[in-house]
Structures are given as structure tokens and as C-alpha cells.
Amino acid sequence: xxxTDDELTQLLKGMELEEPSMSFTRNIMExxxxxxxxxxxxxxxxxxxxxxxxxxxxxxxxxxxxxxxANADFNYALPKMDLQVNIQTEKILTxxxxxxxxxxxxxxxxxxxxxxxxxxxxxxx
Amino acid sequence: xxxxQTDQDLIIQILEGNTTAYAELVxxxxxxxxxxxxxxAKNREDAEEIxxxxxxxxxxxxxxxxxxxxxxxxxxxxxxxxxxxxxRKNRLDTLSLxxxxxxxxLESQISPLNADLAEKRSTNAxxxxxxxxxxxxxxxxxxxxxMGEQSLEEIAQVLNMEANTVKVKLHRSRLRLKEKLVFLxxxxxxxxx
Numbered sequence: 001x002x003x004t005d006d007e008l009t010q011l012l013k014g015m016e017l018e019e020p021s022m023s024f025t026r027n028i029m030e031x032x033x034x035x036x037x038x039x040x041x042x043x044x045x046x047x048x049x050x051x052x053x054x055x056x057x058x059x060x061x062x063x064x065x066x067x068x069x070a071n072a073d074f075n076y077a078l079p080k081m082d083l084q085v086n087i088q089t090e091k092i093l094t095x096x097x098x099x100x101x102x103x104x105x106x107x108x109x110x111x112x113x114x115x116x117x118x119x120x121x122x123x124x125x
Numbered sequence: 126x127x128x129x130q131t132d133q134d135l136i137i138q139i140l141e142g143n144t145t146a147y148a149e150l151v152x153x154x155x156x157x158x159x160x161x162x163x164x165x166a167k168n169r170e171d172a173e174e175i176x177x178x179x180x181x182x183x184x185x186x187x188x189x190x191x192x193x194x195x196x197x198x199x200x201x202x203x204x205x206x207x208x209x210x211x212x213r214k215n216r217l218d219t220l221s222l223x224x225x226x227x228x229x230x231l232e233s234q235i236s237p238l239n240a241d242l243a244e245k246r247s248t249n250a251x252x253x254x255x256x257x258x259x260x261x262x263x264x265x266x267x268x269x270x271x272m273g274e275q276s277l278e279e280i281a282q283v284l285n286m287e288a289n290t291v292k293v294k295l296h297r298s299r300l301r302l303k304e305k306l307v308f309l310x311x312x313x314x315x316x317x318x
Contacts, residue, residue, distance in 0.1 A: 011248060029145075
């Protein structure tokens, strides 16, 4: 004898639930009456209290800020700085160095000009 | 036409002090809770005691119900733990949830059905008898899935295990049930011959 999976599923889905005795609900309700009524353990949020606390904090912060501004001394002078920089520029900035610097600049400018002209040529084509 | 109140509405009413609303909640779930308890207790008197105990426990703990899951799932968790406690108290040998191989069969504790011969021979009666021959955990998973219309995730929540484990257990429970059913129906064919 064989039972297929589908047949078994159909049988299981078609099963009826058992029925307790007629006095079942009444018996429970009688027991329940003797119990302390349940109360939600979720804390009720009173927004008035939250807004009140927020207002106290805001007032305190603004008060302190105003007090600080009123007592502040805005006369402020920049501190004097005396930097002792002693670089011998004559030794670094020689005429050869300047010429080399200008030559490199010229080469970079020529490379840029070349790439610019090539780009224009391709755009036209 | 008055719209049917949801479980959620009834719970809110109860928590606000209308304790009579609990009767409606009991009526809605009593059949399945009783059926589930019957899978553990094997006789109607004990099953009814377990079911009543579950509803009283649920009433006491209603304030702690977080309403993140269905009320039925939460209630079935209570039924499962209460039924397991009942089995332990009555010193019935039960199978560990994680032990598949060391099965202790309950055939010897099953009283023959008192229904008449016609009912006995009906498929439903045989199916009930086959389920009664299963281990309580197997019978619970089958009952929750097919009769309680609980998802694998919800059953996992009730039994406090992973959904994948429940899936495997459900498959194995079905195989065992099929074996028992074939065994019973074979006997029936012999009886008829």
C-alpha cells in the first residue's frame, strides 16, 4: 500500500480540529476572574514631560550663551610674530638656475600648445 | 454589519480593563490549542486541563506580549512549553528535540479510539491514530504547519529553533507519519479480508 506526498498533504489539510467540552471557555473565564487584570508593561510616553525637559535644557543653553556674550571682551590684538628667516637667496637664485627654470617652463608650454593644437585638429576632422 | 475585531483589538480591550473580551479570544483559539494539547496528553481530560492552563497563563502574561508576532504564535509557544512540562511531570519518556535517532515510541501508551467502527475506518480517524503514534515533537510540527497554518519561521519561534531545522524536521515527520499510516491501513485491509 502506497500513499503519495500529495495525498498525504491533502489528508493533513483536510483534518478537522478537536472540539473541547462545552464548559471550556466558562471554566477559563472563572479562573481568569480570580486573576489580577493584566496591565500593559509598555511605558506610556507623556510628550508634555519630554517637551518640558527639552525646554529647560534649551533655556539653560541659551542663557549661558547670552551670559557668555555679555561678559566677553572683544578687544583682541593679533600677537606679534617675529620670524627670523635668514636664507641666502643670492646663492640659490643664480642666473643659470633662472635660465633653467625658464627653459623648463618653455618646454611645458610647448607641450601644452602641441596637445591643444592636436585636439583642435581632431575636433575639426 | 459589525466588523470582526482582530486579536490585537481584543488584547487592547483586555489591557484597558475589559476582561470579558478574553472570552472571545479563547473561543477563537480553543480548538487548535486543545488539538495541540491532545497531541501531548493523549486523553481528552488531560488535554483540556493543559489547554485551560495555557489560556490562564496567557492571560497572566498578556501585559508582556510585545505584539511583534501573531498572538497565535505566542500562544502556541505557551502551549508547547506547558505540554512539555506536563510530559515531564507525568514521567513520560520524551525525545530530545535534537535527537532524531533515539526515538521512544508511544504506541504502548495509546489507548484504542473509542469511536465506533465506521469512524474507526474513516481516513480521518486513521490519520489521527497515526499522528498519535508519532513523537510529540513530530505531531506538534505537523499540527502547527497543516492545522495551525503557521509558517516555518513561526514554528521555529514556537519551538525555539532555526527555520531550516524545522523544515528538515517537518520532512522527517511526514515520512514517519506516512509509515505509520501505511502500517495502519495495511492492518485495516487484512481486517477486511
